[in-house]
Amino acid sequence: xxxxxILKALRGSGDYISGQELCEKLGVSRTAVWKAVTRLKDExxxxxxxxxxxxxxxxxxxxxxxxxxxxxxxxKIMGRTCVCFDSTDSTNIQAKRLAEEGAPHGTxxxxxxxxxxxxxxxxxxxxxxxxxxxxxxxxxxKIRPEHASxxxxxxGLAVASACNELLARAAGGAEPVPRTGLKWxxxxxxxGKKAAGILTEMNTEIDSIHYVVIGIGxxxxxxxxxxxxxxxxxxxxxxxxxxxxxxxxxxxxxxxxTYDEQFEKTxxxxxxxxxxxxxxxxxxxxxxxLEPGNEHTGTALGVSDQGELLVRLQDGRTEKxxxxxxxxxxxxxxx
Numbered sequence: 001x002x003x004x005x006i007l008k009a010l011r012g013s014g015d016y017i018s019g020q021e022l023c024e025k026l027g028v029s030r031t032a033v034w035k036a037v038t039r040l041k042d043e044x045x046x047x048x049x050x051x052x053x054x055x056x057x058x059x060x061x062x063x064x065x066x067x068x069x070x071x072x073x074x075x076k077i078m079g080r081t082c083v084c085f086d087s088t089d090s091t092n093i094q095a096k097r098l099a100e101e102g103a104p105h106g107t108x109x110x111x112x113x114x115x116x117x118x119x120x121x122x123x124x125x126x127x128x129x130x131x132x133x134x135x136x137x138x139x140x141x142k143i144r145p146e147h148a149s150x151x152x153x154x155x156g157l158a159v160a161s162a163c164n165e166l167l168a169r170a171a172g173g174a175e176p177v178p179r180t181g182l183k184w185x186x187x188x189x190x191x192g193k194k195a196a197g198i199l200t201e202m203n204t205e206i207d208s209i210h211y212v213v214i215g216i217g218x219x220x221x222x223x224x225x226x227x228x229x230x231x232x233x234x235x236x237x238x239x240x241x242x243x244x245x246x247x248x249x250x251x252x253x254x255x256x257x258t259y260d261e262q263f264e265k266t267x268x269x270x271x272x273x274x275x276x277x278x279x280x281x282x283x284x285x286x287x288x289x290l291e292p293g294n295e296h297t298g299t300a301l302g303v304s305d306q307g308e309l310l311v312r313l314q315d316g317r318t319e320k321x322x323x324x325x326x327x328x329x330x331x332x333x334x335x
Contacts, residue, residue: 002028002036007071010047010057018054040067062130062221064110064245072250077106078137078260079253085109087129089116091136092201092215098138099203099211105140110249131234133218133245137256140211145204147267148212150307152200154263155214155256156182157276159196162251163188163218163235170239178238181281184300184309188218189281193233195219216252220245268305277302287311289321 005026009017022033037055041047044061060068066082073079081104088094088111095109113129137155141148163180171177180190188196196218203210219234221242236242262271269276277283282300289296289311298311298319308320 001067001070002026002032003040003067004070006033006036006040006055007045007057007067010055011060011071013056016048016050016053016056021054060244062242062244062246064112064133064249068246069108069110069249072247073253074250075106075253075257078257079106079108079250081107083107083109085111087111087113087115090114090215091134092199092213095136095138095213095215096201096203096211099140099213103138105138107138108135108249108253109138110135128222131222132220133216133249133252135249135252136213136215137253138211138213139260141209141260141264143209143264143267145202145207145209147306148202148204148209149200150263150267150269151212151214151260152186152198153182153184153269153276153303153307154259154272155198155200155216156186156188157272157279158256158259159198159216159218159252160188160279161255161275162248163190163195165251166243166248167235167239170241170243180235180279182276182279184280184282184303185307190233190235190238193231195233195235195238218248220248269303269307270305273303273305282309289319 006022009022009025019030019033023030026033037047037049043063043065045057046059048056048058064084066084069079069082069084083094083098085094091109091111091114095107098107098109111134114134139151141151160180160182167178167180178190180188180195183189186198187194196216199215201213219232221236222234223236225232259272263269265271280302283302285300286297287300289298296313298313301310301312301318304310304320308322311319311321313319
């Protein structure tokens with residue numbers, strides 16, 4: 001994609017790069033380069049064009065486009081096929097549509113805003129434009145169907161790792177650095193408030209998976225939340241500065257590709273459990289397990305190799321919680 005390659009070249013040079021050099025690098029005509037640069041300017045990129053010097057990238061807009069994401073990706077598979085919408089009903093819905101049409105493993109769907117965003121258990125997910133990351137990743141994993149639910153935890157670890165890398169960069173060596181944690185099974189928390197959520201949907205048969213779609217919503221640059229979302233927060237609120245959303249998306253894909261390779265080797269969390277538990281905010285805390293007709297309290301110990309939450313009950317027994325929603329007593333008001 002010529003726009004993607006031009007963005008890579010301009011961002012990498014840090015100064016003027018000649019049109020001839022771009023032509024030779026990309027194997028295209030000067031007219032093609034000029035047209036691509038013109039389209040980038042129309043999308044909000046500040047690019048100087050000077051005779052006998054070439055092009056120089058002065059400022060980047062915070063846009064979520066195929067070209068911007070692609071110019072930042074360092075993955076082999078994840079996100080290499082990418083579809084971006086200005087507005088759509090739900091990135092999960094679009095990813096499932098693409099899956100039915102034969103889209104490949106690793107296809108990424110992003111949107112500036114969603115009109116029908118959903119969270120876990122059918123809850124609505126607010127999706128204002130220009131502030132957050134709304135994305136869904138289509139997977140065709142070669143694993144047993146009963147192991148697919150662990151992909152939610154793998155993605156949670158990837159998103160938390162990406163967020164923490166950006167937060168550390170933003171801190172610039174200052175202490176303390178805000179840190180995103182994991183609330184089993186599918187939430188990310190920051191300063192005691194919800195910063196992101198994950199929704200995984202599958203199309204399977206008894207012994208095979210047709211596809212898995214993992215939807216991710218991350219509060220990135222939201223500065224204020226309405227009263228009904230007072231228990232939500234964003235990376236911008238925590239760091240005191242905005243972030244480039246496409247940079248975060250690319251980082252999420254890189255971390256997920258690395259972690260997913262480890263997961264698929266064993267089809268369990270053995271290789272990722274230590275890293276996951278380091279970020280697990282439930283660990284060592286009293287939790288209430290909310291299961292229909294069987295609510296009970298215990299202390300979260302960590303996760304099993306199969307991704308279950310290990311809870312020590314009051315009688316000393318250890319329970320493996322596979323389904324149901326866990327709330328952390330006295331820590332997070334949003335639960």
